[in-house]
Amino acid sequence: MFVARSIAADHKDLIHDVSFDFHGRRMATCSSDQSVKVWDKSESGDWHCTASWKTHSGSVWRVTWAHPEFGQVLASCSFDRTAAVWEEIVGESNDKLRGQSHWVKRTTLVDSRTSVTDVKFAPKHMGLMLATCSADGIVRIYEAPDVMNLSQWSLQHEISCKLSCSCISWNPSSSRAHSPMIAVGSDDSSPNAMAKVQIFEYNENTRKYAKAETLMTVTDPVHDIAFAPNLGRSFHILAIATKDVRIFTLKPVRKELTSSGGPTKFEIHIVAQFDNHNSQVWRVSWNITGTVLASSGDDGCVRLWKANYMDNWKCTGILKGNGSPVNGSSQLGNSNPSLSSNIPNLQNSLNGSSAGRKHS
């Protein structure tokens, strides 16, 4: 069961993103009020705002943490067409005594001519890299060649997506068998039904990102996209927030079978599709083992999805904005009428292995 802890965020406009750090002890929020706040969890489990500062001159769409190996580093992106990298300053000061920390801007990435809609650090094994995407349909990949110098970033790749981009996700797999891969979603709302999710893969030979796949079935505006933590899986799981929640698996087809050098071919299956939010889905987020997906939609609810041993994804919980479980099975939709509507003991359902699945 979940306990809701309400936090007085005190942002002066909408909060657009929340992000936990690597260790789950810190949280960052960003808002249209152009500020980012950092929250630290105290011993008692309370969240305290330890920093709040103006980051941009427009709505801040996203905030994301870098791997702590690179320091306490945040990246933010904004309507003001920039993305910025921030670092926490360690040192004795009055701020520290008041329980406040100080963040300084290390760089501003100004290449976009339109609103930067998402920013994501690459998986750690790739080094200190980050990707941004913008409303003009360009994904940019930056690298800090010297991880000790956060103020120097070079633009490594520019990938044109032809569609206004809204979200990106790195494939987190650390396997050498999986080339760096990035999925891009578009919220382009023009009526011409073009596929809104593209997947780009790094090609060692050409040293460029090339389109590996397009999810043709996703034609509605996509608001969020998330690869599940890979954790040694041979395939990838991708969650998409569009007018419904969708979960795809991407199984790389063995290299020997495909022509070498070209992009990896994937066997793509849609394994779940839920319209239980009855409206636009805004966010999807995976738990740390990639076994539970949380989604939030215009109904103001968070829904949790989990696969059973047959690889059937089902709703395992609904959380309202105020944390109480939603009652009434009508909320659950018709796809899984047998499901109980209250939240099961997550302790059990999160034990990824307690529910087995026949290995194929």
Added chain:
Amino acid sequence: MEKMSRVSTALSGSALTGRTMHCHLDAPANAISVCRDAAQVVVAGRSIFKIYAIEEEQFVEKLNLRVGRKPSLNLSCADVVWHQMDENLLATAATNGVVVTWNLGRPSRNKQDQLFTEHKRTVNKVCFHPTEAHVLLSGSQDGFMKCFDLRRKDSVSTFSGQSESVRDVQFSIRDYFTFASTFENGNVQLWDIRRPDRCERMFTAHNGPVFCCDWHPEDRGWLATGGRDKMVKVWDMTTHRAKEMHCVQTIASVARVKWRPECRHHLATCSMMVDHNIYVWDVRRPFVPAAMFEEHRDVTTGIAWRHPHDPSFLLSGSKDSTLCQHLFRDASQPVERANPEGLCYGLFGDLAFAAKESLVAAESGRKPYAGDRRHPIFFKRKLDPAEPFSGLASSALSVFETESGGGSMSWFVDTAERYALTGRPLAELCDHNAKVARELGRNQVAQTWTMLRIIYCSPGLVSSTNLNHSVGKGSSCGLPLMNSFNLKDMGPGLASETRLDRSKGDTRSDTALLDSSATLITNEDNEETEGSDVPADYLLGDVEGEEDELYPLDTEHVHSEEPEYVLPQEAFPLRHEIVDTPSGPEHLQDKADSPHVSGNEADTASLAPVDSSSSLLSVSHALYDSRLPPDFFSVLVRDMLHFYAEQGDVQMAVSVLIVLGERVRKDIDEQTQEHWYTSYIDLLQRFCLWNVSNEVVKLSTSRAVSCLNQASTTLHVNCSHCKRPMSSRGWVCDRCHRCASMCAVCHHVVKGLFVWCQGCSHGGHLQHIMKWLEGSSQCPAGCGHLCEYS
């Protein structure tokens, strides 16, 4: 332009109709101004000065005011203004400092009326008095503002800005004598046209130049100013001191600001660099523009609302040489596209959720609100100018925490910390890990460990050292196993016999004798086992019948799945083989006879029954094993590891990989192993399980993983005696030839954990130093340093 729509507005007497449209100009525009009939617009620039008629479908060029063969600098316009009372009267400000008035009523081609050459530098702005037909005001880069009476040849009065360049001048709409001027130093001044000697009021409005200002058309005291500091500020000028009412933060320096007609809180802005868009803001929501026009490809230089009482038509001129008419309902609305929710899954299974308050509130409210809530999503909301302001949008932030402190990932942490991966015999490791898993309620994992033990801990495989070890602790390793199967019908006598046997087995001299007898026992037991059928069936995974008895702890799920996958169909052929092939003893005999069997192995064989007879199961297992080498199971084990990995339980995959070591390593390709290791290590580090993570790195056989531990970490140490850096390797100082790692408390050389103060280089055993520091903060070496340990 697929989104163009048509709008006609009923105004008093006349109706404005039109659509979003644009026309190409010959040259970049610097400024535009609309005629009071709202049907014509004048565009002025460095090399353009034209009047266009605004028709329903298009702009039509009506008049080119740039006449004459040789281009005159007087025609290079920085600003243009159309008189709001006289349709024939225009004024332009030239970059060479000349102010020109134009009379469209003149019959000749050249409409130029009067020429004022009083300014010395560029005139940035000209402004007609809103009600007085003949009064024109100009503001120039030279720091002066001049008031002209069009009936006279030169200026009536000059206002000095104290050599600060004037960027904008605007007559107040309501106060007859008042005008505002803005300056490059960030100041705004308020003047009375009757008093040119000094300004009525002056205040600093912005950091850096104030490029523009606009009086509110209705609110008498409100002045909006825009500056290079990217801000638009709204001032209440009625109070004694100008009071900042609102502040809008835009993304680029503000070049023009214009209040939107009929919308008290709306104003339009454009920028002079970087940003080509025109924004309309509601000053009460200062962070998100209410509307955005994105038509221009270059900087927008002039904006004007088409009619002073129509809020839907906006005209703009741009450096991209186009003139545009924007329809408000065609504007893109960033608010609508903005994501109202944030969601993040935390490490411990907690969820952070931020949502627009109205969404959350609607959710907790009654059903009827449901429709309203979704309305704006499916139908693009028509922006009604009269629409009441819904208030500042705000979000509710909450963190959903899993109950019971540790959260739902505690099983992972516990498992990681308690698993034994090395240092003990395989059987014991498996048993231990099975126990850990069972205690954490993870029965499937527990069973897997138990099975691994059965598969691999066969007499032929366990080395003698391992075995001796396990024999010594026989009860501790055998009994849990037994418990796990909950075997009820095991004879207690057998167990005691076993212990007896074991004690004998320890003495080497008896080995040979025991060998045969033990084999015999084994055989007998086997027969029994097969007869009774219970354990054998269990091993075959064909336990549906006894399931409930065997797994009292299991949850429903595990029940049905367990037999399905842990031992898939492969188990069945196994059984047939057993039936078909000759019975155990011969096989064992063969083994003993073969020259490959070392003493150790013989030992093992003899001791095996001892070890396993404490549980019937192991005995029966020994039988199978004697026919089926563990290799037989390797496919199964490999599949099992892959299964766990695909399920997201990389912990199990890696733990088994480490525990089994060489036994399975060859079956799984190097890349996959490395992938599992790196994934697991990453996960451990997330949970700050550094010790476990290091152990895993150490135990891994993958080169790419084990080198993680050898990544460059350099310790710089000073000798505790001579305080000089220790340059050589090791702990003996080059200079004073003494061992530097002496404990300052007990004066012994420290092996293992050595802590030292980086200030005085003294240190010692962790425990000693900790204890010392409880009593004193000074260095235990007596150097007087107040040691600091982090």
